[in-house]
Amino acid sequence: GESVGLHLPTLSVQEGDNSIINCAYSNSASDYFIWYKQESGKGPQFIIDIRSNMDKRQGQRVTVLLNKTVKHLSLQIAATQPGDSAVYFCAVPYSGAGSYQLTFGKGTKLSVIP
Amino acid sequence: DGGITQSPKYLFRKEGQNVTLSCEQNLNHDAMYWYRQDPGQGLRLIYYSQIVNDFQKGDIAEGYSVSREKKESFPLTVTSAQKNPTAFYLCASSLGTGDYEQYFGPGTRLTVT
Numbered sequence: 613g614e615s616v617g618l619h620l621p622t623l624s625v626q627e628g629d630n631s632i633i634n635c636a637y638s639n640s641a642s643d644y645f646i647w648y649k650q651e652s653g654k655g656p657q658f659i660i661d662i663r664s665n666m667d668k669r670q671g672q673r674v675t676v677l678l679n680k681t682v683k684h685l686s687l688q689i690a691a692t693q694p695g696d697s698a699v700y701f702c703a704v705p706y707s708g709a710g711s712y713q714l715t716f717g718k719g720t721k722l723s724v725i726p
Numbered sequence: 727d728g729g730i731t732q733s734p735k736y737l738f739r740k741e742g743q744n745v746t747l748s749c750e751q752n753l754n755h756d757a758m759y760w761y762r763q764d765p766g767q768g769l770r771l772i773y774y775s776q777i778v779n780d781f782q783k784g785d786i787a788e789g790y791s792v793s794r795e796k797k798e799s800f801p802l803t804v805t806s807a808q809k810n811p812t813a814f815y816l817c818a819s820s821l822g823t824g825d826y827e828q829y830f831g832p833g834t835r836l837t838v839t
Contacts, residue, residue, distance in 0.1 A: 655732075712757060
C-alpha cells in the first residue's frame with residue numbers, strides 16, 4: 613500500500629506569517645493529492661487538491677506545491693490566522709486496484725501564536 | 727442541508743458490551759468509509775463500502791462489523807472482541823467511481839471503561 617509521512621508533527625507560527633506544511637509520499641504512481649484540515653474534536657474538511665499533471669495550485673490563502681521528482685508536496689497558508697489552528701493531513705489514493713480509498717498521513721498540528 | 731451526520735457525539739460503554747455507531751449521509755454518495763483516529767495519529771481505515779449491500783475490510787477491521795443495507799446509512803458496530811475500542815470514530819463518504827474526495831462527518835468519541 614501507499615505510505616504517507618509528514619516532516620514535522622507540530623508547527624508554531626506567528627499570526628500574520630506564512631505557514632508551510634510538508635508531506636512526503638512513497639508511490640511514484642500517485643496521481644492525486646488532497647489536503648484536509650481537522651479542527652479539534654471535529655471531522656476533517658477538504659482544503660485543496662492537486663493532480664499530478666500540475667506543480668502548483670492556489671486556493672483562497674492556500675497554495676499546494678507538488679514535486680514529483682522527490683515525491684513531496686507542501687501546503688502553504690498565507691497570512692496565517694488563529695482560525696487556521698488545526699491538524700493538517702495530506703492524503704493520497706490507495707494503490708490497490710479498483711479502490712477509491714485514501715491513505716492519510718499522521719498530520720501536522722499547526723498552532724498560531726497571536 | 728446536505729452532509730454526513732454521526733450520532734451520538736460522545737458515547738460511553740462498559741467493557742464487554744457491543745456498541746453501534748450511526749452514520750447517515752444525504753449526499754447521494756455511493757461509497758462510505760469508517761476510520762478510527764487515536765490521539766496524535768492519522769486516520770486508519772476500518773471498513774469501507776463502495777455500493778449498497780457490499781463492504782470490504784480495511785486495515786484494522788478486527789473487532790468491528792458493518793452493514794450497508796441502504797445507500798444513506800453505514801452503521802459501525804464495535805464488538806467486545808475489539809481489544810482497545812476507546813477512540814474517535816469518523817465516517818466519510820465519496821461519490822465513488824472516479825472521485826477520491828471524501829466528505830467527513832463530525833465524529834463520535836467512544837470511551838469504553
